Amino acid sequence: KERTAIERVVMPQLDPKYRITCNEEVNEGISEEQAVREATRCLDCANPQCVTGCPVGINIPKFIKNIERGHFADAAAAIKETSSLPAVCGRVCPQEKQCESKCIHVKMKHPAVAIGYLERFAADWQRNHCEQEVPKMAPRNGIKIAVVGSGPSGLSFAGDMAKKGYSVTVFEALHEIGGVLKYGIPEFRLPNAIVDYEIDGLRKMGVDFEKDIIIGKTLTYDDLHEMGFKGVFVGSGAGFPRFMDIPGENLKGVMSSNEYLTRINLMKAGRGGDTPVMQGNTIAVIGGGNTAMDSTRTALRMGAKRVLLVYRRSEAEMPARREEVGHAKEEGVEFFTLHNPIEYIGDDKGFVKAMRVQKMQLGEPDASGRRRPVPIEGAIEEIPVDIVIVAVGVSPNQLVPSSIKGLEVSNRHTIVVNDDTMQSNIADLFAGGDIVRGGATVILAMGDGRKAAQHMHEVLSQK
Amino acid sequence: MNKVVSKEKFSENVTKLVVEAPLIARARRAGHFVIVRSGENGERIPLTIADADPQAGTITLVIQAVGVSTRKLCALEPGDSLTDVVGPLGQATHIEKYGTVLCCGGGVGVAPLLPILRAMKAAGNRVVSVLAGRTKDLIILEDEVRASSDDVIIMTDDGSYGQKGLVTVGVEQVIKREHVDYCVTIGPAVMMKFVALLTKKYNVPTEASLNAIMVDGTGMCGACRVTVGGKTRFVCVEGPEFNAHEVDFDELMMRLKA
Ligand SMILES: Cc1cc2nc3c(=O)[nH]c(=O)nc-3n(C[C@H](O)[C@H](O)[C@H](O)COP(=O)(O)OP(=O)(O)OC[C@H]3O[C@@H](n4cnc5c(N)ncnc54)[C@H](O)[C@@H]3O)c2cc1C
Ligand SMILES: Cc1cc2nc3c(=O)[nH]c(=O)nc-3n(C[C@H](O)[C@H](O)[C@H](O)COP(=O)(O)OP(=O)(O)OC[C@H]3O[C@@H](n4cnc5c(N)ncnc54)[C@H](O)[C@@H]3O)c2cc1C
Ligand code: SF4
Ligand code: SF4
Ligand code: FES
Ligand SMILES: [Mg+2]
Numbered sequence: 001k002e003r004t005a006i007e008r009v010v011m012p013q014l015d016p017k018y019r020i021t022c023n024e025e026v027n028e029g030i031s032e033e034q035a036v037r038e039a040t041r042c043l044d045c046a047n048p049q050c051v052t053g054c055p056v057g058i059n060i061p062k063f064i065k066n067i068e069r070g071h072f073a074d075a076a077a078a079i080k081e082t083s084s085l086p087a088v089c090g091r092v093c094p095q096e097k098q099c100e101s102k103c104i105h106v107k108m109k110h111p112a113v114a115i116g117y118l119e120r121f122a123a124d125w126q127r128n129h130c131e132q133e134v135p136k137m138a139p140r141n142g143i144k145i146a147v148v149g150s151g152p153s154g155l156s157f158a159g160d161m162a163k164k165g166y167s168v169t170v171f172e173a174l175h176e177i178g179g180v181l182k183y184g185i186p187e188f189r190l191p192n193a194i195v196d197y198e199i200d201g202l203r204k205m206g207v208d209f210e211k212d213i214i215i216g217k218t219l220t221y222d223d224l225h226e227m228g229f230k231g232v233f234v235g236s237g238a239g240f241p242r243f244m245d246i247p248g249e250n251l252k253g254v255m256s257s258n259e260y261l262t263r264i265n266l267m268k269a270g271r272g273g274d275t276p277v278m279q280g281n282t283i284a285v286i287g288g289g290n291t292a293m294d295s296t297r298t299a300l301r302m303g304a305k306r307v308l309l310v311y312r313r314s315e316a317e318m319p320a321r322r323e324e325v326g327h328a329k330e331e332g333v334e335f336f337t338l339h340n341p342i343e344y345i346g347d348d349k350g351f352v353k354a355m356r357v358q359k360m361q362l363g364e365p366d367a368s369g370r371r372r373p374v375p376i377e378g379a380i381e382e383i384p385v386d387i388v389i390v391a392v393g394v395s396p397n398q399l400v401p402s403s404i405k406g407l408e409v410s411n412r413h414t415i416v417v418n419d420d421t422m423q424s425n426i427a428d429l430f431a432g433g434d435i436v437r438g439g440a441t442v443i444l445a446m447g448d449g450r451k452a453a454q455h456m457h458e459v460l461s462q463k
Numbered sequence: 464m465n466k467v468v469s470k471e472k473f474s475e476n477v478t479k480l481v482v483e484a485p486l487i488a489r490a491r492r493a494g495h496f497v498i499v500r501s502g503e504n505g506e507r508i509p510l511t512i513a514d515a516d517p518q519a520g521t522i523t524l525v526i527q528a529v530g531v532s533t534r535k536l537c538a539l540e541p542g543d544s545l546t547d548v549v550g551p552l553g554q555a556t557h558i559e560k561y562g563t564v565l566c567c568g569g570g571v572g573v574a575p576l577l578p579i580l581r582a583m584k585a586a587g588n589r590v591v592s593v594l595a596g597r598t599k600d601l602i603i604l605e606d607e608v609r610a611s612s613d614d615v616i617i618m619t620d621d622g623s624y625g626q627k628g629l630v631t632v633g634v635e636q637v638i639k640r641e642h643v644d645y646c647v648t649i650g651p652a653v654m655m656k657f658v659a660l661l662t663k664k665y666n667v668p669t670e671a672s673l674n675a676i677m678v679d680g681t682g683m684c685g686a687c688r689v690t691v692g693g694k695t696r697f698v699c700v701e702g703p704e705f706n707a708h709e710v711d712f713d714e715l716m717m718r719l720k721a
Contacts, residue, residue, distance in 0.1 A: 173681050175500060175507075175547045212549040214681060218486050239683040243695065250688060250695065250714055252721075259684035267506065267678070274506040274531050275678070276721070350717035397682050399700065 008111040009038040016330040020300045023187045023271075026327055027091070030114075032072075035121045039068035042113045045104050050115060053102035056447040058082045060099060060115055067118055076126035079119060084156040084450065087127060087194050089443045090120025092185060092290075096322045098443075127197055134204050138165035143460060146171060146229040148215040148400055151179020152442045153235035153433030155202060157449035161233075162205040164457050169208040169229075171219070176266060177209050179237055181442070183266040184258070186294050188301070189324070216403030221429075231428050231456050234415060235449060238434035240395045244286070248344030249390070253278055253352040257287070257295045257391035270302055280386025281305040284355060286341055287391035288318035289439075293325060295389045296333040307333045308383070312340035312360050312373045338362070338373065342380070344388060354384045396435045404429070414438055422452035423459070430456050464544040465499075468521055474600040476528045477571055478537040479513075485520030487512070487550045493578035494556030494672070494704060497522070498680040499536065500547040506532045509677045509699070511575030512551060522548075525574030525603065552680045553703050556670070558582045562644035563589040565637055565667070566612070567658055569630055569650025570596055573604050575672060576649045577611075583647070584611040591637050592616070595630035595654070599623040631657050638665045646670070648707060652719060656712035663708045671707035673698050673715060690714050 012028040013019075019026050030038065042064040050060045058079055066075035079086040093099075095116035103112035143166050147154045150172040158168045176182050178195045203209070213219060215236075224232055241256035243249050260277065263269040269277035283299040285292050288311035296307045309328065311318060314337050318325060329335070336357065343356040359379035362371035401409045408416040408425040415424055415431040422430045432448025434440055471479040487497060496511045514523035528537045539545070556579050564583045568576035573594055584590045592612040596602045597620045609615050616633040617625025626633065630650070637643060638661075646669040648658045655671040662669040675687040675698040687698040692709035696702065 173549065174679065175549070212547050213486070214549060214552075217551060218490060218549070220490075239681070241683070241685045243685065243688075245695070250690060250718065252718060256685040259678060259686050262678055262684055268504060273504045274502070274535075349720070350714075399682060 003041055003043060004105065004108065004110060006037060006041050008041065009034050009114050009117060011114075011117055013327075016332070019188065020297075020331050023301060025191050026188050029124055030117055030121050032125075035067050035072075035118060036070060038114050038118060039064045041105070042068070043104055049102040049104060050099045050113070053099040055098065055441075055443050056082050056450070058099075058119075063122060064113065064115070064118055067122060072122055072125040073130060075122040079122060083443070083446065084159050085152055085198055085442070085446050086119050087123035088152065088181060088190060088198070089446065090116050090118075090123055091190050091194075092321070093443050094321045094441065127194075132197070132201055132204065134201075135163055137163055137205065140167065141165040142167065143231075144169070144227070144229045145231045145233070145456070146215075146224045148232065148234045149173070149179060149236040149433075149435075150177040150209065151235055151237050151433060151445060152181060153445035153449040154179070154233065155198065155449070156446040157233045157235060157432065157453050158207045159202050159205065160450050160453035161457070162202065162207050164453070167206070169210060171210050171213040171215050173212070173214040174266065175211050177211065179235075183262050184291065184294070186261065186265055186298055188297065189294065214399070216400050221404045231430070231460060233449070233452055233456065234400055234429065234431040234435055235433045235445065236397060236400045236435045238394045238396045238437075238439045240397045241390070242393045242395060243390055244341070244392060246341060246343055248346060248352065251344050251346040251352040252350050253280065253386060254344055254388040254390065257285070257291045257389050258394070260295055260389045261291070261298060264298055264302065277302070278387055279303065282308070282385050283387045283389065284308045284310055284341075284383070284385045285389045285391055286310050287393070288313065288320060288337075289391065289393070290320045290324060291394075292391035293320045293328050295391050296328050297324075297331055299387070299389070300331055300333070304387075308336050308385070309333050310336045310339050310341060310357060312338065313370065314338055314362060317370045339381075340373065340375070341388070345382070352385060352388055354382050355388060357381050357383060394434075394439050396438065400435070412438055421455035422448055423455060427459070464546060465548040466544050467539050467541050469541050470539070473525070473603045476537070477601070477603055478526050478528070480524045480526065480536065480539065481521050482524060482545060482548060483520060484522045484548050484550075487548065488515040488520050488522050489517045491515050491522065491551035492555030493558065493582040494553065494575075495551035496553050496575075496680075496703060497524070497548050497550030498552060498677065499524070499545050499549075501532065501535045501539070501545055503546065505535070505546055507547075507678055507680065508532045509552070509680055511672075513574040513577055525571060527571035549680070552699060554701065556582065556647070556704060558586050560587045563591065563642060565591050565593065565634065565643045565646040567593045567630060567634055567646060567648040567650070568595070569654040570601055571603065572650030572654075572672075573602075573608065576647065577604055577607055579647055579649075580608065581611045589613050591641075591643070593618065593630060593633040593637065594625075595619070595633065595650070597621065629657070630654055631661050634658055634661055638662070638667060643667050646707075647704075648672075652712055652716045655707060656716070659707035659710065659712065669707040670704045671710055672703045673705060673710065674703070674719070675699075675715060676719065689718075
């Protein structure tokens with residue numbers, strides 16, 4: 001009972017006024033004392049439901065009890081049994097929808113144990129206090145494996161295969177390793193140093209990284225065979241931005257969130273890079289997911305005076321992490337929920353100067369179970385804007401799938417795989433992450449990579 | 464890192480670089496381009512692969528210095544390296560035996576046109592080339608173009624070389640004097656717009672290679688979107704060549720002006 005009486009830890013964070021002037025990580029991390037105290041809240045349930053809420057089934061009570069005992073390195077090791085990127089997932093998982101939503105505390109009408117914060121704490125503690133260790137590696141078996149894409153699915157697949165003794169080469173189209181973790185998710189949420197630490201770890205395990213190589217263009221799937229690769233894992237993500245196909249969308253100043261975030265995060269626009277990015281006083285971001293939230297907050301940090309988030313449903317339906325919705329509000333983003341853009345209006349030079357938005361109301365639930373937004377007839381408003389960032393979703397890039405003859409692809413352009421093994425209809429080709437799921441999450445991508453590694457290993461060992 | 468093997472200055476602002484890129488040299492076809500980056504803070508910019516030598520493992524780039532990134536590239540010397548070269552990108556030109564193909568290049572656009580007209584010639588076409596530039600110094604690669612063309616017409620705005628007049632004057636001469644089955648045009652957007660208007664009048668199917676603004680070059684950002692036949696298309700993955708008679712050149716030109 002004392003355990004349930006303890007209040008949930010509050011994540012220390014940078015002051016909103018300060019943090020929008022820089023790119024520093026907003027969440028500062030909890031202290032050892034806070035972590036131990038929060039860990040004490042965990043009831044070590046006999047039948048821990050939290051674990052069922054975690055897509056990769058991390059042994060949550062085990063790692064939390066290690067934190068309670070002050071055995072922080074053991075806690076980190078317990079997470080690493082199932083997750084290869086705990087410092088990342090502890091920061092970006094939608095915990096409130098996953099592990100934490102199933103915590104027994106929630107059933108007792110208390111806030112859930114802060115599983116995400118504790119996961120992040122354990123991973124950060126280990127990174128800051130221990131030498132980066134190379135895990136136990138099986139003897140090298142000389143079998144070459146190729147990985148397409150260096151996002152979380154590719155990285156976790158590469159790590160597991162290296163551990164099993166394979167010679168792994170990761171091919172990345174861009175000039176940076178990390179996928180969305182680098183070019184999409186901003187540093188104020190996930191510092192690059194944390195991603196680089198994981199990549200260094202893989203390098204120490206002998207994983208090779210080849211940048212600036214596009215599979216399907218620079219090298220084909222057949223080339224990979226000729227080079228002696230015996231298995232291929234495709235983790236090429238869902239990088240193709242969707243637009244809404246409304247009038248004025250090709251005006252200057254209207255761009256995809258991928259373009260906006262890539263220019264700033266990957267190309268360092270406005271932060272010393274040669275790449276330009278359009279600036280403006282009023283920036284509207286369309287959408288309600290993590291990408292939209294990241295775009296609004298990036299716009300504030302780039303100096304925008306007014307940032308509007310335009311979303312056609314209500315706040316309750318927003319797919320973004322709760323915490324980031326809260327952060328965006330604290331930082332001053334204005335929420336235009338139940339609003340949908342229908343047209344952009346340009347000036348005589350072709351720059352967007354205003355948007356027409358249709359007010360919506362919630363109607364009957366749709367196929368996704370969420371109440372469908374329906375237009376309120378005649379309720380149309382014109383709002384002056386300097387820049388519009390369209391963050392209404394992404395689709396899988398067809399570049400890899402379309403370059404491989406005979407590969408089965410769905411009508412959503414995802415690669416079709418066996419859900420249990422991640423194997424495609426081509427025996428030596430496995431795939432995972434967003435290229436299989438459409439836009440999903442880091443933890444799911446990471447889990448797919450691990451699953452694929454296990455099954456590719458089984459297939460290759462049978463031979 | 465991709466080493467610069469050799470360098471040649473075509474004119475004050477136009478430089479040819481031969482760059483080590485063995486995988487790209489092997490995989491590229493006429494019409495492909497690369498994205499290059501110079502320096503750790505460098506911008507990703509698209510450049511057409513003007514030529515390649517798979518044996519030597521090199522590709523040729525012809526760069527017109529117009530701003531920060533192209534100036535940096537033109538300043539590289541043999542032995543220096545480009546930070547990144549990625550490709551080959553885009554769809555290769557569709558080459559077939561059409562009959563008579565009119566190849567029409569303006570300014571530095573002649574560089575990307577060269578591999579296409581060579582391939583058209585090799586496919587058995589009669590190739591008539593029209594090269595245009597503001598002034599004599601800006602007519603590049605004339606010898607190489609002549610070597611693969613049955614006839615070459617040169618147009619300069621100021622009359623300092625060839626005939627005086629815009630590219631369209633030369634194009635119309637050819638179309639009036641002989642049957643043209645197909646036209647390929649590469650150059651500034653405004654030039655391609657007028658070539659397209661003219662060939663439309665004469666019903667000559669025409670491809671234009673669009674120079675939209677790009678970031679990644681792999682279909683990820685949408686910066687390169689253009690309207691073709693009323694639909695939004697991404698130049699980097701679906702292009703760079705499109706049916707010139709369907710391209711909204713005014714929108715392209717609008718989007719190119721910052
Ligand atoms: C802005 C933003 C914020 C997000 N926030 C969150 C969040 O808070 N929490 C969360 O869980 N998820 C979040 N997501 C989603 C999450 O990032 C993705 O689900 C995840 O990164 C998918 O991983 P992946 O390994 O499948 O692919 P990606 O991370 O997309 O990586 C794919 C990599 O493959 C490369 N590639 C593509 N084609 C080729 C090719 N032909 N050859 C070689 N390389 C290629 C790409 O360049 C890229 O580097 C966010 C996404 C974005 C865009
Ligand atoms: C498919 C393709 C092939 C090309 N091939 C060649 C070539 O072989 N040789 C050559 O000299 N040029 C080529 N270009 C144009 C070249 O990419 C631009 O001139 C260059 O990016 C300008 O960069 P900058 O920083 O030097 O100039 P800036 O001062 O930044 O820009 C000058 C002008 O270049 C254009 N531009 C700027 N940034 C970009 C960008 N990221 N992508 C595309 N255009 C941009 C704009 O119209 C701008 O007004 C090609 C463009 C495309 C799309
Ligand atoms: S990986 Fe994500 S879902 Fe699983 S325990 Fe950690 S924070 Fe929760
Ligand atoms: S459900 Fe909550 S209290 Fe129970 S083991 Fe999981 S985290 Fe601990
Ligand atoms: S350049 Fe980014 S999608 Fe074409
Ligand atoms: Mg530039």
